[in-house]
Amino acid sequence: MKITENTDLEIVKAIREGLERTGGYCPCRLERTPENKCMCKEFRDQIKDKDFEGYCHCMLYYKSK
Numbered sequence: 001m002k003i004t005e006n007t008d009l010e011i012v013k014a015i016r017e018g019l020e021r022t023g024g025y026c027p028c029r030l031e032r033t034p035e036n037k038c039m040c041k042e043f044r045d046q047i048k049d050k051d052f053e054g055y056c057h058c059m060l061y062y063k064s065k
């Protein structure tokens with residue numbers, strides 16, 4: 001299992017700017033809840049799921065099996 005950043009630097013830049021704007025909350029979500037702090041609960045659960053492979057919701061990170 002490996003977590004890597006998207007190789008598309010434009011996406012990484014846009015999401016990082018979004019995270020800075022929100023103070024670390026997922027820029028793709030409206031609710032400022034602890035579950036939505038990056039890395040958000042959804043992605044942490046996807047990391048735990050041995051069958052999951054793919055991007056997080058914002059496409060900042062990629063999990064390979």
Ligand code: SF4
Binds near residue numbers: 036038059
């Ligand atoms: S979707 Fe990705 S970038 Fe957004 S909070 Fe979750 S892990 Fe971070």
